[in-house]
Amino acid sequence: MDVQPEAVHASGAPAGADAGAGLDRRAELSEFLRTRRARLKPEDVGLPDHGRHRRVPGLRREELAQLAGVSVAYYTRLEQGNGRNVSAEVLDSIARALRLSDAEHAHLTHLAKPKPKHKKKAATRTQQVRGSLRQLLDTMDGVPAYVVGRRAEILAWNRMAAAVFGDWSELPAQDRNWARMVFLRPEYRDLYVDWEQKAIDIVCALRMEAGCYPDDPRLSALVGELSVKSEDFRRLWATHDVKEKSHGVKRLRHPLVGEIALRYESFKLADDAEQTLLVYHAEPDSPSAEALRLLASWGADATRAGTAS
Structure with a gap:
């Protein structure tokens, strides 16, 4: 049985999704990095906590930047969704600092380094089963x-x-x-x-x-x-x-x-x-x-x- 799926129109979308126009890559990159950073505790990565009250869950941007070996300003731009010109080496360092799985690392790379425009055409072609x-x-x-x-x-x-x-x-x-x-x-x-x-x-x-x-x-x-x-x-x-x-x-x-x-x-x-x-x-x-x-x-x-x- 070979099914040719039909398009579905949404009546609304969450942050980062504009129905019919694709997902906002900058918003996706920003939220992905923020949520990965939020799940880490200082003790998870060998940093002292000092028992201080943290205004946000997880690591601070400064701590993550230190672990990744990049400047705070650079990491902040990346977490704000600006992945232009980021190198594979920097992404690897950030992935290691965030303790990303292989799947998460691949996802980060896709979000930060856009694929060529022909990818959009491939995404919308009809799916066929041999x-x-x-x-x-x-x-x-x-x-x-x-x-x-x-x-x-x-x-x-x-x-x-x-x-x-x-x-x-x-x-x-x-x-x-x-x-x-x-x-x-x-x-x-x-x-x-x-x-x-x-x-x-x-x-x-x-x-x-x-x-x-x-x-x-x-x-x-x-x-x-x-x-x-x-x-x-x-x-x-x-x-x-x-x-x-x-x-x-x-x-x-x-x-x-x-x-x-x-x-x-x-x-x-x-x-x-x-x-x-x-x-x-x-x-x-x-x-x-x-x-x-x-x-x-x-x-x-x-x-x-x-x-x-």
Whole structure:
């Protein structure tokens, strides 16, 4: 199944997002640096605290600049969103001082050093799933698998994914989107045992994408829409946390087979890094593995009983 998503218009947007016009890169850079600095305590980086009252949480700009080996004025300009002419070496020093993860370091680089203008064109082109990849999904009978593209859009999936997560073919094209489903559809709040972590994962991935494609109007519109409609999304978006998809375990409450635990692995496509294949599986000989076998044997009946039906 190859889905061509439709544009969505937002009725509003948070700070740093102008629906239809892209995200404000300067504001994003400023807030990202400020929130990373705020989470650090002097003792975290080997600085004395002296027990003095701090007007703001975390490190002071002066302390961060000292750790990074740059002037206070230079760091202040950068935290105000002025990333022009900043060198990779300086960004590396600031990333080390802020104790950034690899994903956070990459995000900082995207925000501070804009990509060439052709990136905007790439962000708005229609997403296509190769026919051979759709055929591969269809051959994976025993495990749920799907392809997700930019903006958390679900582009293609197999029968087992529909049996586990719901029949996405019954949704309008614009709603086949993990962010909209998790934040706007109550059945997905019920589906995930740890809904909060699933919501965090989605927001972190969208933040990473916003750093790569700040001029994508459809991404900005999605952020604006969710910010208006979901208090939880506004709360998580304001953290400026970022994380890339990798692997892990998701626990689900399925309406037919009850609670199941599925491990997942994610694979970026070699010929299109904007698309990711996610495959779920259960531990061998576990109750969850038996639950998947039952769902596979029920076929279309399991799909109709999915969460999105």
